[in-house]
Structure formats: C-alpha cells, structure tokens
Amino acid sequence: MSTLQIRYQGEQPYLETWQAMRRFTDERTAETPDELWLVSHPPVYTQGLNGDARFVLPAAYDSGIPIVDTDRGGQITYHGPGQIIGYLLLDLKRHQLGVRALVSVMESILIEFLAQHGIDAHTRPNAPGVYVHNAKIASLGLKVRRGRTYHGWALNYDMDLTPFHAITPCGLHQTSVTQVRDCLHNTPLPSLEEASRQLAQAFVQAFRSL
Numbered sequence: 001m002s003t004l005q006i007r008y009q010g011e012q013p014y015l016e017t018w019q020a021m022r023r024f025t026d027e028r029t030a031e032t033p034d035e036l037w038l039v040s041h042p043p044v045y046t047q048g049l050n051g052d053a054r055f056v057l058p059a060a061y062d063s064g065i066p067i068v069d070t071d072r073g074g075q076i077t078y079h080g081p082g083q084i085i086g087y088l089l090l091d092l093k094r095h096q097l098g099v100r101a102l103v104s105v106m107e108s109i110l111i112e113f114l115a116q117h118g119i120d121a122h123t124r125p126n127a128p129g130v131y132v133h134n135a136k137i138a139s140l141g142l143k144v145r146r147g148r149t150y151h152g153w154a155l156n157y158d159m160d161l162t163p164f165h166a167i168t169p170c171g172l173h174q175t176s177v178t179q180v181r182d183c184l185h186n187t188p189l190p191s192l193e194e195a196s197r198q199l200a201q202a203f204v205q206a207f208r209s210l
Contacts, residue, residue, distance in 0.1 A: 003033055003034070003208070004033075004034050004035070004036055004203060004204050004207045004208070005033050005034065005035045005036070006035070006036050006038065006200045006203075006204065007035055007036070007037045007038065008038050008196065008200075009037055009038065009039040010039070010040070011039070011040045011041065011042065011081065012039050012040075012041065013041070013042065014041045014042070014044045014046065014066075014068060014079065015068065017037070017039060017041070017087070018068075018070060021037075021087055021089065021150040021151070022071075022150065024089055024150070025089060025145055025148050025149075025150050026145075028089075028091070028148060030091070032091070034088075034089060034090045034091060034094070034207070035089045036086055036087070036088055036089070036152075036200060036203050036204075037086070037087040037089070037152075038084065038085070038086055038196045038199070038200060039085050039087065040079075040080075040081055040082070040083055040084070040085060040192075041079040041080065041081075041083075041085065042080070042081070043065045043066075043078070043079070043080040043081075043163060044065060044066050044067075044068060044078070044079050044080070045060055045065055045066065045067040045068065045076060045077070045078050045079075045163075045166075045167060046067075046068050046070050046072070046076070046077055046078075046079060047067060047068065047069045047070060047075070047076045048070065048072055048073055048074040048075050048076070048141060049069075049070065049071050049072060049073065049143075050073075051069075051074070051075045051076055051171075052075060052171060054168075055075050055076045055167055055168035055171045056076050056167055057166050057167055057168070059165065059166035060076075060163075060166035060167050062166075063163065063166055065078075065163060065166075070151075071143050072141035072142060072143045072151040073141050073142055073143070073151075074128070074139070074140070074141035074170060074171075075168075075169075075170045075171035076167045076168070076169070076170070076171070077139050077141070077154065077167070077169055077170055078163045078164050078167060078169070079154060080159055080160065080163060081159060081160075082156075082157055082158045082159025082160070082179075082192065083154055083155065083156055083157055083159050084154070084155045084157050084192065084195060084196050084199060085152070085153070085154045085155075086152045086153050086154075086155075086199065086203070087150060087151060087152040088102075088106070088142075088149055088150070088151075088152040088153070088203075089148070089149065089150050090102070090148065090149045091147065091148050092144065092147045092148065092149060093147045095207070095210045096210075097210070099142065099144060099149075102142070102149065103128050103140055103142070105206060105210075106140055106152070106153050107123050107128070107129070107130055107138075107140070108206075109199070109202050109203055109206050110130045110138050110153065110155060110199075111123070111130055112202065113195075113198060113199055113202055114130070114132075114137070114180070114183075116198075117180065117184065117187075117190075118184065118187065119132060119137075119180065119183045119184070120132065121137060121138075127170070127172060127175075128140045128141075129170065130155075131175075132178050132183055134175060134176065135175065135176045135177055135178035136156075136169060136170065136172065136175055136176070136177050136178070137155065137156050137177070137178050137179060137180070137183070138153055138154065138155045138156065139153065139154050139169070139170055140152070140153045141153075155180070155199070156177060156178065156179035156180065157179060157180045157181065157192055157195060158179065158180065158181040158189060158192060159179055159181075161177055161178075161179060164177045180195070
C-alpha cells in the first residue's frame with residue numbers, strides 16, 4: 001500500500017511549476033512520498049519534447065499566448081483557467097508500474113470520474129487521453145527520469161476552449177476538444193474546487209490499492 005500526498009496549488013505560472021516538478025524529481029530519494037499536484041495555469045501552450053511544429057498554427061503565434069517547449073511526451077496542447085491539471089510525481093519502481101500501465105490507470109480514473117457525473121467517456125487506440133464521442137476531454141503527457149515520473153494529465157472542465165482552435169491539439173487531425181461543462185448541458189456543475197477534491201480522492205484510492 002502506498003500513500004499519495006495531495007498538494008492543492010491553485011493557479012500557478014507554468015514555468016515555475018515545471019521547474020518545481022523537475023527539482024522535486026531530482027532531489028527525491030527512495031523514501032520520498034509520491035505526490036499529486038492539482039493546479040491550473042494562466043493561458044499557455046506547451047509543446048512536447050518531440051512535438052511537431054506543424055501542429056502549431058499561425059494563429060497560435062499571433063495570439064500572444066506563450067508557447068513553451070517542455071520535456072514531456074506528446075504534442076502541442078493548451079492550458080488555461082477552468083482546466084483541472086494533475087501532475088503525478090511517482091516512483092514507478094515503488095508501484096511496480098510501467099509507463100503504459102500508469103497511463104491506463106490515469107485514463108481509467110478520469111473515465112470513472114466522468115461516469116460519476118453522467119458522461120460516457122472512453123480511450124482510443126494509439127492516442128493517449130480520454131474522449132467523449134470524437135472529442136478529446138482530457139490529455140496526458142509524462143516524463144520519466146530514473147524511474148520517477150512528472151507531468152501528468154489535464155481535464156477540460158469549465159473553460160474557454162477558443163485557444164485550442166489555434167493548434168492541432170495533441171497532433172490529432174479531425175479530433176475536436178470538449179469539456180465537462182458542455183457535456184453536462186443543463187445539469188448543475190460542481191465547482192472546480194469540488195471536482196478537484198473528487199479527483200484527488202479517486203487517485204488516492206487507486207494508488208492505495210497498487
């Protein structure tokens with residue numbers, strides 16, 4: 001059984017959070033508890049380590065929104081207010097998990113959370129993330145260094161999706177994006193803070209059983 005410590009960090013600048021994740025990972029020891037950081041960011045585009053520049057459309061450069069080259073996997077995506085982001089700082093050896101298995105765990109937790117709110121979501125082969133019909137509602141991207149992970153997942157919750165129009169999100173042509181608010185239609189939407197707490201508890205329970 002493993003304990004996952006939760007850090008609610010509110011809205012934080014992307015670069016500072018990324019640097020903090022790297023520092024935490026570099027300095028952690030075999031005894032350091034795993035952590036889940038729940039955070040949101042001011043508007044920012046982030047590009048994966050091997051991201052294809054063709055997926056960054058001219059409108060993104062004209063938008064005034066920063067574009068940050070990162071060390072995570074995956075392609076270009078957008079982060080902004082109203083999105084719930086979970087950065088998962090794990091020791092894979094402790095959990096005896098491979099990267100693919102961890103991705104499946106994250107996807108399953110997000111799908112179950114959405115199901116609890118009446119949203120039927122699913123995965124797609126060879127396209128990590130969570131989808132509702134043909135629209136992506138959550139993206140995933142990780143970095144593994146010496147068996148320890150950072151970065152994580154981002155769930156579109158109650159946000160302005162317009163900046164996604166300036167990129168090909170995650171490099172997926174003919175795939176739109178959606179969010180929890182739009183999927184629930186007239187159903188009352190839990191606050192961002194309450195949804196974050198629910199997700200945190202789901203991750204704690206999942207990793208307690210690993």
